[in-house]
Amino acid sequence: MDIFGHLWMGLQIATTPFNLLVGLAGIVLGVIVGVLPGLGGANGCAILIPLTFVMPPTAAVILLSSLYWGALYGGAITSILFNIPGEPWAVAVIFDGYPMAKKGEGGKALTASFFAHFIGGLFGAVLLTFFAPIVAEFSLRFGPPETFSVMVLTFSALVGLGGKSPMKTLVATCLGFAMAAVGIDIVSGQLRFTYGLTPLMGGFNFIVAVIGLFGLGEIFLTVEEGLKMEGVKAKLTFKDIGEVLGAVVKYWKTVVMGSIVGVWMGFKPGGATPASFMAYGFAKAGSAEKDQFGKGHIAGVFAPEAAAHGAGTSALLPMITLGIPGSPTAAVILGGLMIWGLQPGPMLFKDKPDFVWGLIASTWTGLFIGLVVVLAFAPAFAAVLRAPFAILMPIIVFVCAMGAYAVNNRMIDVWYMIIFGIIGYAFKKLEYSMAPMLLALVLGDMAEQTFRQSLIMSQGSLWIFLKPPIALPLMIAGAVIGCWPLISMVRDRMRTAKKAAAKA
Amino acid sequence: MRKADIVTAVVLLGIGILLDIDSLRLGVGWGMEGPQAGFWPMIMGVGMTIGGVIVLMGAIRRKGVSRKTDPFIPREAIKPVLQCVIPAALMVLFTEYIGLYLAAGIYLAVYMRWIGKHSWVTVLILSITIPAASYYVFDKVFLIPMPQGSLMGWLPF
Numbered sequence: 256m257d258i259f260g261h262l263w264m265g266l267q268i269a270t271t272p273f274n275l276l277v278g279l280a281g282i283v284l285g286v287i288v289g290v291l292p293g294l295g296g297a298n299g300c301a302i303l304i305p306l307t308f309v310m311p312p313t314a315a316v317i318l319l320s321s322l323y324w325g326a327l328y329g330g331a332i333t334s335i336l337f338n339i340p341g342e343p344w345a346v347a348v349i350f351d352g353y354p355m356a357k358k359g360e361g362g363k364a365l366t367a368s369f370f371a372h373f374i375g376g377l378f379g380a381v382l383l384t385f386f387a388p389i390v391a392e393f394s395l396r397f398g399p400p401e402t403f404s405v406m407v408l409t410f411s412a413l414v415g416l417g418g419k420s421p422m423k424t425l426v427a428t429c430l431g432f433a434m435a436a437v438g439i440d441i442v443s444g445q446l447r448f449t450y451g452l453t454p455l456m457g458g459f460n461f462i463v464a465v466i467g468l469f470g471l472g473e474i475f476l477t478v479e480e481g482l483k484m485e486g487v488k489a490k491l492t493f494k495d496i497g498e499v500l501g502a503v504v505k506y507w508k509t510v511v512m513g514s515i516v517g518v519w520m521g522f523k524p525g526g527a528t529p530a531s532f533m534a535y536g537f538a539k540a541g542s543a544e545k546d547q548f549g550k551g552h553i554a555g556v557f558a559p560e561a562a563a564h565g566a567g568t569s570a571l572l573p574m575i576t577l578g579i580p581g582s583p584t585a586a587v588i589l590g591g592l593m594i595w596g597l598q599p600g601p602m603l604f605k606d607k608p609d610f611v612w613g614l615i616a617s618t619w620t621g622l623f624i625g626l627v628v629v630l631a632f633a634p635a636f637a638a639v640l641r642a643p644f645a646i647l648m649p650i651i652v653f654v655c656a657m658g659a660y661a662v663n664n665r666m667i668d669v670w671y672m673i674i675f676g677i678i679g680y681a682f683k684k685l686e687y688s689m690a691p692m693l694l695a696l697v698l699g700d701m702a703e704q705t706f707r708q709s710l711i712m713s714q715g716s717l718w719i720f721l722k723p724p725i726a727l728p729l730m731i732a733g734a735v736i737g738c739w740p741l742i743s744m745v746r747d748r749m750r751t752a753k754k755a756a757a758k759a
Numbered sequence: 760m761r762k763a764d765i766v767t768a769v770v771l772l773g774i775g776i777l778l779d780i781d782s783l784r785l786g787v788g789w790g791m792e793g794p795q796a797g798f799w800p801m802i803m804g805v806g807m808t809i810g811g812v813i814v815l816m817g818a819i820r821r822k823g824v825s826r827k828t829d830p831f832i833p834r835e836a837i838k839p840v841l842q843c844v845i846p847a848a849l850m851v852l853f854t855e856y857i858g859l860y861l862a863a864g865i866y867l868a869v870y871m872r873w874i875g876k877h878s879w880v881t882v883l884i885l886s887i888t889i890p891a892a893s894y895y896v897f898d899k900v901f902l903i904p905m906p907q908g909s910l911m912g913w914l915p916f
Contacts, residue, residue, distance in 0.1 A: 294896075294897070298901050298903065302900065302902070422814050422817070425806055426771050426807050428806075429775070429803040429806035430807060432799075433804065436799065442796065447785060448777075448781050448800070450781075475843060478836075478839045478842075479833070643875060644875075645874050649871065650885075656850070656859065660859070666854070666855060670851060673844075673848050673851055677844065681767060684763070685760075685767055708793075710794050
């Protein structure tokens with residue numbers, strides 16, 4: 256058992272008092288940058304790199320990766336409590352996390368998120384330790400047609416089952432895709448839908464849209480209902496932890512599914528955010544309590560969070576094995592590796608086993624330390640919610656503005672945020688579903704690219720999307736889930752017709 | 760509610776038609792590098808146009824939310840909602856000229872005092888420390904510059 260020997264060695268390195276302390280500091284800092292919108296693991300790692308020059312490389316990478324683990328944990332806190340995601344991959348959790356907090360189950364939602372992160376991370380860590388080559392090979396078999404099929408499946412999971420008016424859902428989804436297409440088309444280099452307006456050339460960023468649609472839109476709705484945040488009291492008790500553990504056992508399939516989706520998507524650059532949406536869609540599609548999703552179902556918190564952490568963890572794998580970073584933060588850590596004079600790639604395992612295995616072991620220790628840290632932090636964050644509304648509200652707007660600006664350092668984004676806030680308010684009242692629209696905005700570019708690449712591969716034939724063995728079953732599943740409302744409607748009618756026939 | 764539903768549907772339908780027109784300009788056929796730039800957006804534009812027409816018809820025939828007779832914004836809620844939207848928009852406008860931190864400080868102070876009726880001590884402490892702390896974290900520690908404003912070039916921040 257070569258791997259266990261290596262892991263044992265790594266654990267011995269990662270658990271020396273100095274490295275543990277470094278890891279703890281990294282995680283605390285990571286939680287803080289994760290909570291603040293506009294600041295993320297990548298910024299956090301970037302400012303710490305100069306500090307790492309005075310450390311041994313192993314301690315340095317533990318510091319940076321721990322910060323990354325902390326940021327993964329921390330991103331969901333503001334999503335759940337304020338409807339404002341602290342990190343892109345914490346967007347999908349607002350669909351059910353915030354309604355839970357509104358129902359007065361904020362503490363439970365936070366705990367659920369943390370445990371889901373823990374389990375997702377555990378899957379990632381197991382993979383990183385034992386199955387790296389197999390998974391890497393499997394994910395390489397996913398070409399553009401297969402990736403596009405997965406996206407179709409995700410969409411049908413989210414669209415086919417939700418929304419009161421299917422046509423409004425269709426319009427909102429197309430609007431999301433259209434917004435993703437605004438700006439320069441990277442294939443042909445043409446400007447699309449800019450109508451000669453310079454501000455439109457940069458396109459729309461989905462983070463700005465989320466902050467507006469959900470964060471500000473929610474505030475406007477709250478104001479309309481009277482000047483208070485109703486029921487958003489988040490106390491964290493040991494009872495919550497017990498209940499959440501019970502729910503983990505009950506929904507173990509959802510948690511495992513989320514983790515697997517995350518781990519697999521994490522290989523692709525920028526995979527954590529789509530992974531969290533996909534996991535949410537699949538959880539909803541596969542659940543027996545579909546109508547509870549979006550209203551504060553705990554499985555709607557488990558799935559995206561497990562996926563986010565799974566993806567974040569597996570993003571490190573292509574970085575150390577191939578030198579390809581799977582996420583922006585992994586890219587900064589990769590930069591650090593180069594500065595410390597280490598060349599990522601297969602040789603790193605041979606040349607510097609203590610470094611590689613120290614890093615891998617730190618994903619294990621980081622998971623446990625991270626869970627303890629966020630559980631300890633949570634009551635402090637929850638206490639913020641007890642502040643009076645007239646104090647909390649303007650602060651939230653200010654933080655939203657900073658977050659929107661920091662995405663691209665563009666003032667126009669802050670204006671977009673306000674406009675999206677008003678759109679979000681109107682859409683919510685008129686029952687347009689915003690989740691599919693957001694997903695379209697997030698996946699828009701990727702979906703269009705894979706679609707076009709596939710058609711180029713097949714020279715225009717749509718049959719490429721029905722190619723066995725991977726794309727075909729995915730597409731069939733997508734079609735069935737997408738048409739499910741129709742199928743169940745027909746079935747119900749046939750049943751009533753049968754009953755009527757039996758009576759007659 | 761019905762009026763708002765109709766207006767929104769018309770706006771979305773309009774966006775759909777705009778998309779269709781621009782997609783046609785970009786080309787929806789098969790070009791040098793596979794499907795042309797307008798191909799994918801065209802699908803979305805057509806989807807929006809068809810969906811928009813159906814939603815509009817539904818709204819005119821009083822289906823879904825249009826069945827409700829209550830106004831889009833309840834009369835008594837108009838004031839608080841505007842009190843929330845306008846200061847936020849003003850803060851963004853001021854940010855263009857005096858920078859985010861100063862604008863935010865004024866915004867926090869005005870809102871807390873005017874709407875929240877909190878004591879001057881609370882208002883002053885919060886509206887000074889919060890932007891100052893954010894300035895320290897974002898501009899100083901993480902080197903993420905926030906908008907400075909066109910009139911404030913002479914200040915060190």
